[in-house]
Amino acid sequence: xxxxxxxxxxxxxxxxxxxxxxxxxxxxxxxxxxxxxxxxxxxxxxxxxxxxxxxxxxxxxxxxxxxxxxxxxxxxxxxxxxxxxxxxxxxxxxxxxxxxxxxxxxxxxxxxxxxxxxxxxxxxxxxxx
Numbered sequence: 001x002x003x004x005x006x007x008x009x010x011x012x013x014x015x016x017x018x019x020x021x022x023x024x025x026x027x028x029x030x031x032x033x034x035x036x037x038x039x040x041x042x043x044x045x046x047x048x049x050x051x052x053x054x055x056x057x058x059x060x061x062x063x064x065x066x067x068x069x070x071x072x073x074x075x076x077x078x079x080x081x082x083x084x085x086x087x088x089x090x091x092x093x094x095x096x097x098x099x100x101x102x103x104x105x106x107x108x109x110x111x112x113x114x115x116x117x118x119x120x121x122x123x124x125x126x127x128x129x
Contacts, residue, residue, distance in 0.1 A: 011083045021072035028066040032112075035059040056123045063116040070112055074105040 007015070039055040047055075075082065078096035082089055096102050 007080045011080055014083055015076065015080050018072040018076045021069050022076045025069050025073045028062070028069045029108075032059070032062045032066045035062045056119070059119060060116070063112060063119065067109065067112050067116065070105065070109045074102060074109055077102045077105050 035055070035058050039052065039059050042052055042055050078093060081092040082096055097106055
């Protein structure tokens with residue numbers, strides 16, 4: 001007889017998919033850093049607007065992907081109780097975000113979202129000038 005919390009097959013499937021995504025977390029962050037460095041070097045070297053626009057689009061795509069992976073890593077760190085749409089799952093998510101094991105993922109997710117918005121706003125302002 002197995003003791004412990006039983007999870008539905010759907011939750012187990014979602015958790016497995018998130019664990020697979022979360023395994024690429026560091027790689028995605030490295031890709032964002034590389035794309036950001038390439039854009040900054042192009043700006044410093046005086047690349048054409050079209051080249052900068054291409055690099056900015058690449059950075060935007062890499063940031064969006066990294067945010068998705070960071071969300072998956074956060075969900076994995078929060079545990080299987082947080083999957084679902086019930087009120088109990090919402091409460092479990094809120095409690096899990098306060099734990100020390102989940103906090104670094106939440107902070108990194110906030111940092112990525114803020115950096116993406118700042119990039120979108122600043123590059124849009126630069127491209128119109």
